[in-house]
Amino acid sequence: MRMSKLLVPTLREVPSDAEIxxxxxxxxxxxxxxxxxxxxxxxxxxxxxxxxxxxxxxxxxxxxxxxxxxxAALLPAEVYQASGRWEVFGDNMFKLKDRNDRDFCLGPTxxxxxxxxxxxxxxxxxxxxxxxxxxxxxxxxxxxxxxxxxxxxxxxxxxxxxxxxxxxxxxxxxxxxxxxxxxxxxxxxxxxxxxxxxxxxxxxxxxxxxxxxxxxxxxxxxxxxxxxxxxxxxxxQCIPTKKEYPEGDLSLEKVETPDVHTIEELVSFFGTEPYVFAKTIIYKADDKYIAAMVRGDREINEVKLKNLVGCVDDLELAEPFMVRQLTNAEVGFAGPIGLDIDVYVDLEVAEMKNFIVGANETGYHYKNVNINRDFTPGTVADIRVIEEGDVCPKCGKPIKTxxxxxxxxxxxxxxxxxxxxxxxxxxxxxxxxxxxxxxxxxxxxxxxxxxxEQNYDDNGMVLPVALAPYHVIVVPVNSKEEEQMKLAEKIYDSLNEQGIEALLDDRQERAGVKFKDADLIGIPLRIVVGKKCEDGIVEYKLRTEDKAEEKTIEQAINDAVKYIKSNL
RNA sequence: CGGGAUGUAGCGCAGUUUGGUAGCGCAUCUGGUUUGGGACCAGAGGGCCGCAGGUUCGAAUCCUGUCAUCCCGACCA
CATH class of the missing domain: 3.30.930.10 (Bira Bifunctional Protein; Domain 2)
Known part of the structure; x- marks a missing residue:
C-alpha cells in the first residue's frame, strides 16, 4: 500500500481525553x-x-x-429469560424493542x-x-x-x-x-x-x-x-503472618475514644500499629446482616466472604442506619463483643492477642480483647485480600503482586x-x-x-510482527529524487511479491515526517532508500533497535523476508 | 449510581475572576525557498464558544437547567 493513498490521520498532539x-x-x-x-x-x-x-x-x-x-448478535429476550440472566444482567445489557414492542437485546455473551x-x-x-x-x-x-x-x-x-x-x-x-x-x-x-x-x-x-x-x-x-x-x-489464598502482641491474659478494658473512627485515627490515638486493631465491618448478605473481621492493616476480600456466606447477591456494606441499629453505635465503633449477628473472622484475627476492637458504643473501644474469652467467633476462615509481603501458599516464599x-x-x-x-x-x-x-x-x-501497553517507546508503538498492520515500510528519503523512488518501488514490489505486507511512503514529505510516522504507527521494519542508493546501499532498521544497518538492496530484501517470516 | 473536573476551529490550548464585535500553536489551502528525525517565509480559509432558558443596552464570560466527555469510587457474564 502506498502511504499517499492510505487513510492514516496521525496526530502530533494527544487528544486530551486519553489517559493510558x-x-x-x-x-x-x-x-x-x-x-x-x-x-x-x-x-x-x-x-x-x-x-x-x-x-x-x-x-x-x-x-x-x-x-x-x-x-446472531441481536437476540430476542427469551434467550436470556430462560436462564434468568435477562434480570441478572440488568442494566449491563443493551435492551431494545422491535416495532411490535417485543424485547430484544444486543448479545453480551x-x-x-x-x-x-x-x-x-x-x-x-x-x-x-x-x-x-x-x-x-x-x-x-x-x-x-x-x-x-x-x-x-x-x-x-x-x-x-x-x-x-x-x-x-x-x-x-x-x-x-x-x-x-x-x-x-x-x-x-x-x-x-x-x-x-x-x-x-x-x-x-x-x-x-x-x-x-x-x-x-x-x-x-x-x-x-x-x-x-x-x-x-x-x-x-492468604497465609496468616505473625505479629507481636502483648503477652499474657490482660483484662478487658473499655477506653473512651471520642471522634476516633478510622484505623488511621485509632493508630494515632493509641500511638501504636494498625495490626493491633481488628476491624469489624457489617455487610448486607441477601436479606440478612453479617459482620466480618480482619486485622487493621488488612482489607476484606468480599468475593471470598460472599462464597463463604453463600449468599446469592453480592455483598453490600450495610446501610448506616442498620449499622446504628445493630451495633447501637455510630459507624466506626462496631466490634464483635455483644454483637448479635454472625461474625466471620479472618484466620489472622484468630491469632491476635490483647487487641483493640470497637465497643458497639459511640466513642468507645475495647482494649486487650481476646477471642473465646471475650467473644466467640462464628466462622474462622481466610477472608482477606492478599498483599505484597504475604507468603506464597504453595512454597512459602514471598509473594509478589x-x-x-x-x-x-x-x-x-x-x-x-x-x-x-x-x-x-x-x-x-x-x-x-x-x-x-x-x-x-x-x-x-x-x-x-x-x-x-507492553510494547511502546517515546516515538510510538513497537508492535510485534504478528499484530502490526504492515510488516515493512519502505521510505525513499526524498520522494522527488527519481532514483530513490524507482529503487524504493522496486524493493516494495519485491517484498509484496514474496508475501510481505509492505508500505511505500511515497508522500511528498520531508524525511523527518516519514520517520516519525513510521515509528508512531509501529511498523516492525523500515527500509530507507537514501543517498547511498546509487551504490546499491539502503538502510535496514528494526523498530525494536536504536540503530540502523546498511545493506545492499538484495540483502535487505532477503533479510526482511527472513525476519518477517520467522516472526509471524 | 456517588464524588471531582472539563466542554471555545480537525487536534492542543488561552480568553471567563472584572460582560463590550473570538485569539494562539499545530493541522489544512495557495505561492515561494527547502529536503536524513514532525522545515522556513508570505498569504488564505475555517467558530451557533456543548445545548436551552434567564439577567443585561450588550453574554464565551453572570444565573438556572440540561447534555456530553474524562478521572476516582461502586459495578464488571
Missing part, C-alpha cells in the same frame, strides 16, 4: 476514533491489526478442533444461545465432545467504560463453548483450550501470566484467567516467582446452563445424562491494547 499509552497511541497513530464513551470506530490500520489478532485466534481455535460459526443451538441440532451422544466458537462483536452497557479500547461497550470477542459427556471430557476440552490460549498469546507477543480465578458462587469446578501484566491493568494478581503460583486477588489486563478467561461451567435449559443426551445404555459445558473467552480488541 495504548489509548493515546491508537488515537495518535490513526488506528481508532471515538464515537461515544466506550464506542470506537476502527480506521484502516487499526482494523488490520484487529483482523490479525482475530486470525491468530481463529487459526489456533481450528487447530484445537473447535468449529467456527456465527450467532452467548452461553444460552450456544446451549440452545446444541439442544436443537445435536442428535446423538456420538456427536460429543463438541467445541464451537465465534468471533463476534459483543455489547455490554458498562457502568464506566474507560481506558480507550481496554474497557468498552462494543468490542470484538472470541467466545467458545465446549460440550462433553462427562467431567473427564470437560477436563480434556478445557486443557485443549488452555493450550490453544497459551499459543495465541505467545504468538501475539504478549508477556502473560495464567492465574487461578474465582469461579463464582454459581458453581463450576475451575476457572483461569490469562493476564497481561501491566500497571494499567484493572485486576490485581498475586504471583510467586519461585514456584510459579499465580492467582487473582479474589482467589489468592501486580496489576493485570485480563485478555482471556477459561471456565469449567459444568451443568449450569445445560441443566437450566435442558441440554441432555441419552447414553449407550439408554440413560439420560446432562451435558457438561465449558466456556472460553478472549477479548480480541483488548489484546491489541495490551500488546501496545
Amino acid at each position: 499509552m495504548s489509548h493515546k497511541l491508537m488515537l495518535r497513530a490513526g488506528y481508532i476514533r471515538k464515537l461515544a464513551a466506550g464506542i470506537y470506530s476502527y480506521l484502516p490500520l487499526g482494523l488490520r491489526s484487529e483482523r490479525k489478532a482475530e486470525q491468530i485466534v481463529r487459526e489456533e481455535m481450528d487447530r484445537a478442533g473447535a468449529q467456527e460459526l456465527l450467532m 452467548h452461553e444460552e444461545l450456544f446451549t440452545q443451538t446444541v439442544i436443537n441440532e445435536v442428535r446423538s451422544y456420538k456427536e460429543y465432545p463438541l467445541t464451537l466458537y465465534q468471533i463476534q462483536t459483543k455489547y455490554r452497557d458498562e457502568a464506566r467504560p474507560r481506558f480507550g479500547v481496554m474497557r468498552t461497550r462494543e468490542f470484538v470477542m472470541k467466545d467458545a463453548y465446549s460440550f462433553d459427556r462427562d467431567e473427564k471430557g470437560l477436563d480434556e476440552s478445557y486443557n485443549k483450550m488452555y493450550d490453544a490460549y497459551c499459543r495465541i498469546f505467545k504468538r501475539m507477543g504478549l508477556d502473560f501470566t495464567i492465574v487461578d480465578a474465582d469461579s463464582g458462587a454459581m458453581g463450576g469446578s475451575g476457572s483461569q484467567e490469562f493476564m497481561v501484566k501491566s500497571p494499567v491493568g484493572e485486576d490485581g494478581i498475586a504471583y510467586c516467582d519461585a514456584c510459579g503460583y499465580a492467582a487473582n486477588y479474589e482467589k489468592a 501486580a496489576q493485570g489486563i485480563e485478555v482471556g478467561h477459561i471456565f469449567k461451567l459444568g451443568t449450569k446452563y445445560s441443566k437450566a435449559l435442558g441440554l441432555n443426551y441419552t447414553d449407550e445404555s439408554g440413560e439420560p445424562k446432562v451435558v457438561i459445558m465449558g466456556c472460553y473467552g478472549i477479548g480480541v480488541t483488548r489484546c491489541i491494547a495490551a500488546a501496545i
Whole structure:
C-alpha cells in the first residue's frame, strides 16, 4: 500500500481525553476514533491489526478442533429469560424493542444461545465432545467504560463453548483450550501470566484467567516467582503472618475514644500499629446482616466472604442506619463483643492477642480483647485480600503482586446452563445424562491494547510482527529524487511479491515526517532508500533497535523476508 | 449510581475572576525557498464558544437547567 493513498490521520498532539499509552497511541497513530464513551470506530490500520489478532485466534481455535460459526448478535429476550440472566444482567445489557414492542437485546455473551443451538441440532451422544466458537462483536452497557479500547461497550470477542459427556471430557476440552490460549498469546507477543480465578458462587469446578501484566491493568494478581503460583486477588489464598502482641491474659478494658473512627485515627490515638486493631465491618448478605473481621492493616476480600456466606447477591456494606441499629453505635465503633449477628473472622484475627476492637458504643473501644474469652467467633476462615509481603501458599516464599489486563478467561461451567435449559443426551445404555459445558473467552480488541501497553517507546508503538498492520515500510528519503523512488518501488514490489505486507511512503514529505510516522504507527521494519542508493546501499532498521544497518538492496530484501517470516 | 473536573476551529490550548464585535500553536489551502528525525517565509480559509432558558443596552464570560466527555469510587457474564 502506498502511504499517499492510505487513510492514516496521525496526530502530533494527544487528544486530551486519553489517559493510558495504548489509548493515546491508537488515537495518535490513526488506528481508532471515538464515537461515544466506550464506542470506537476502527480506521484502516487499526482494523488490520484487529483482523490479525482475530486470525491468530481463529487459526489456533481450528487447530484445537473447535468449529467456527456465527450467532446472531441481536437476540430476542427469551434467550436470556430462560436462564434468568435477562434480570441478572440488568442494566449491563443493551435492551431494545422491535416495532411490535417485543424485547430484544444486543448479545453480551452467548452461553444460552450456544446451549440452545446444541439442544436443537445435536442428535446423538456420538456427536460429543463438541467445541464451537465465534468471533463476534459483543455489547455490554458498562457502568464506566474507560481506558480507550481496554474497557468498552462494543468490542470484538472470541467466545467458545465446549460440550462433553462427562467431567473427564470437560477436563480434556478445557486443557485443549488452555493450550490453544497459551499459543495465541505467545504468538501475539504478549508477556502473560495464567492465574487461578474465582469461579463464582454459581458453581463450576475451575476457572483461569490469562493476564497481561501491566500497571494499567484493572485486576490485581498475586504471583510467586519461585514456584510459579499465580492467582487473582479474589482467589489468592492468604497465609496468616505473625505479629507481636502483648503477652499474657490482660483484662478487658473499655477506653473512651471520642471522634476516633478510622484505623488511621485509632493508630494515632493509641500511638501504636494498625495490626493491633481488628476491624469489624457489617455487610448486607441477601436479606440478612453479617459482620466480618480482619486485622487493621488488612482489607476484606468480599468475593471470598460472599462464597463463604453463600449468599446469592453480592455483598453490600450495610446501610448506616442498620449499622446504628445493630451495633447501637455510630459507624466506626462496631466490634464483635455483644454483637448479635454472625461474625466471620479472618484466620489472622484468630491469632491476635490483647487487641483493640470497637465497643458497639459511640466513642468507645475495647482494649486487650481476646477471642473465646471475650467473644466467640462464628466462622474462622481466610477472608482477606492478599498483599505484597504475604507468603506464597504453595512454597512459602514471598509473594509478589501486580496489576493485570485480563485478555482471556477459561471456565469449567459444568451443568449450569445445560441443566437450566435442558441440554441432555441419552447414553449407550439408554440413560439420560446432562451435558457438561465449558466456556472460553478472549477479548480480541483488548489484546491489541495490551500488546501496545507492553510494547511502546517515546516515538510510538513497537508492535510485534504478528499484530502490526504492515510488516515493512519502505521510505525513499526524498520522494522527488527519481532514483530513490524507482529503487524504493522496486524493493516494495519485491517484498509484496514474496508475501510481505509492505508500505511505500511515497508522500511528498520531508524525511523527518516519514520517520516519525513510521515509528508512531509501529511498523516492525523500515527500509530507507537514501543517498547511498546509487551504490546499491539502503538502510535496514528494526523498530525494536536504536540503530540502523546498511545493506545492499538484495540483502535487505532477503533479510526482511527472513525476519518477517520467522516472526509471524 | 456517588464524588471531582472539563466542554471555545480537525487536534492542543488561552480568553471567563472584572460582560463590550473570538485569539494562539499545530493541522489544512495557495505561492515561494527547502529536503536524513514532525522545515522556513508570505498569504488564505475555517467558530451557533456543548445545548436551552434567564439577567443585561450588550453574554464565551453572570444565573438556572440540561447534555456530553474524562478521572476516582461502586459495578464488571
